[in-house]
Amino acid sequence: MFKLISTSISFLVRPPKRLIRSLSLATEAMNEPIVTVKQGRLQGAVATLHDGSSYYSFKGIPYAQPPVGPLRFRAPQPLQPWQGILNATEHRDVCIQVNLLARSTVVEGSEDCLFLNVYSKSLQPSAKIPVMVYIHGGAYLSGSGNDDMYGPNFLLQHNVVLVTLNYRLEVLGFLSLDIPEVPGNAGMKDQVAAMKWVKDNIAQFGGDPDNITLFGESAGASSVIYHMLSPMSKGLFHKAITQSGTSINDWAQGINGKERAFKIGKHLGKDTEDPKELLEFLRGLPASKLIKLTNVTLTPDEKYRGLPIHFAPVREKKFENVEAFLSEEPLDLILSNKICSIPLLLGYNSAESIIMVQDRLKKLAIFNKTPSYDVPREIVDKISQGKLIEMGERIKKFYVGNRDYSSEDLKEIVQLLSDLHFVYNTHRFAYLYSMHNSSIYMYRFSIESDLNIIKNMSGVDVKGASHADELFYIFSTNMTKEDYESQEKIRDYAWRVTKMWTDFAKTSNPTPDNALGVKWPKYTFANKEYLKIDDKFTESKFADRESVEFWNKLYCEAGLPCISKSNL
Structure with missing residues (x-):
């Protein structure tokens, strides 16, 4: 995942042809569920859970106008009503991309991709x-x-309504030109549009519009926290779950958007410093030219510091008659308590960076020579060059002592990269959020089984759960179907994890009863309580304490908001 992943203005006033083509003439039969939403009628399908019970599936539901032609890079526009019955039995196009999970260089999807999916038992x-x-x-x-x-x-066996969605990605979703036409964050505004659609229509699928939990993993997790910070998202959800990501990670914050956009223009053949001229040029290109461009925008420092994620949410400039998704820095909003105060469940996996080890091994010589590349950008911006060099040496010494990194240091490298990119800032965010909210639950996920698809594919022999491994205990996939059906232990793990996630969605408490034999304690900044999600599911205090204290000292020395020494 981290490896490194013309139409006319008539779209504004009438439904696009691809919707008209997809209108179904199906009749309302018992096995062809029909639901009426604000934009028209939808035909779904009936599917079966592992336990034999049935549920309703509605896929490929459009939630905004296709962002093509003159709508490219713009905030999503309201969807126009359609006539007849729209077939919602199959997924439609994903947003155009190169599929990183499949380790493929094949382009898939299209710009016409603003669809969501709804699954419900009623x-x-x-x-x-x-x-x-x-x-x-x-x-x-x-x-x-x-x-x-x-x-x-896995989730529907606990009787919740699940909604999943697409949103624009990389350049098409996160280009920022600092002009009213393209202030940035189009992909985040797509998510808001989908959330508004859910709020307006989910009752028709048996859902409660006054009990919505927003959850996500990695970039999706940081997105959830951005929605807690954005005035655009206010009132659209009531609880949050964030898995392996926050909005205060370096990798979750786009910077120097305009300069990056001009680099793209030059790479594609338009060398200009006029953002409107660049916009006209970029709107005239095929969408396939506007993917996999992050690397051509990297500075020499960015080639080694942090993760190669630079088309991401940005702080927008304020323009008259343009609604901003985010106009202040995330950290400033958190510190000033301009964050939605709702129940929050957050955490990370025990060996997140297994997924990154192979890439780091190729660069060991560079990091041995310049260990300061492991100092986060946020700190670099606050310290002198001498202090930067000194911190880099301290980081290296903390993980491997008075020697260089080697290919034998897999465990140490995994721990370093996990702490740097996930562990510390999860703790830091939990601490800062707890200053204003007491309904917080933290976890550390370390289950290992045949469902740990990412780790098992990596070939890295390090104990623990990799980045994204927990997803296969929450969502059903064809990749894990055989293991799930044949191994009772795996089914038990998935049931326990999804029960906690869904109980939190239902009650704001992941263990409201004694069904799992454990009581998940609330996080407090004094004790940093958390749940070990491992073979035994046990409560504990202050996960990865030694690492967190080390990194916290670096952030404090840089004069950045950090965990108070009195609370360590």
Whole structure:
């Protein structure tokens, strides 16, 4: 995931032809569920869970106008009503990308991709079933909400409504030119549009519009926290779950957007310093030219410092009559308590960076020579060159002592990169958020089984769960179907994890009863309570304490908001 992943203005006033073509003439039969939403009628399908019970599936539901032609790079525009019945039995195009998870260089998808999927066991508006809306990860440049990765079977056995969605990625979703036409964050505004659609329509699928949990993993997790910070998202959800990501990670924040855009223009053949001229040029290109461009924008420092994720949410300039998704820095908003105060479940995996080890091994000589590349950008901006060199040496010594990194240091490298990119800032965010909210639950996920697809594919022999491994205990996929059906232990793990996630969505408490034999303690900044999600599911205090204290000292020395020494 982190490896490194002309139409006319008539779209504004009438439905696009591809919707008209897809209108179904199907009749309302018992096995062809029909739901009426604000834009028109939808035909779904009936599917079966592992336990034999049935649920309703509605896929490829459009939630905004296709962002093509003159709508490219713009905030999503409201969808116009359609006539007839729209076939919602199959997924539609994903947002154009190179599929990083499949390790493929094949381009897939299209610009016409603003679709969501709804899965529910009831279509009665009176059912008021808790709703879970999932935002996928993929470094803001890969992924979709499709059920090949995010199947509903595990979650629906606990009777929730699940919504998954697509949003624009990389350049098409996160280009920023600092002009009213392209202030940035189009992909985030797509997510808001999908959330508004859910709020307006989910009752027709049995969902409770007043009990919506927003959850996501990696880039999707940082997106969830951005929605907690954005005035555009206010009132659209009521609880949050963030898995392996926050909005205060370097990799979750786009910087120097305009300069990056001009680099893209020059790479593609337009050398200009006029943002409107660049916009006209970029709108005239095929969408296939506007993917996999992050690397051509990297500075010499960015080639080694941090993760190669640079088309990401940005702080927008304020323009008259343009609604901004985010106009202040995330950290400033958190510190000033301009963040939605809702129940939050957050955490990370025990060996997140297994997924990154092979890339780091190729660069060991560079990091042995210049260990300061492991100092986060946020700190670099606050310290002198001498202090930067000194911190780099301290980081290296903390993980491997008075020697160089080697290919034998897999465990140490995994720990270093996990702490740097996930562990510390999860703790830091939890601490800062706890200053204003007491309903927080933290976890550390370390289950290992045949469901740990990412780790098992990596070939890295380090104990623990890799980045994204927990997803296969939450969502059903074809990749894990055989192991799930044949191994009772795996089914038990998935049931326990999804029960906690869905109980949190239902009650704001992941263990409201004694069904799992454990009581997940609330996080406090004094004790940093968390749940070990391992073979035994046990409560504990202060996960990865030694690492967190080390990194916290670096942030404090740089004069950045950090965990108070009195709370360590």
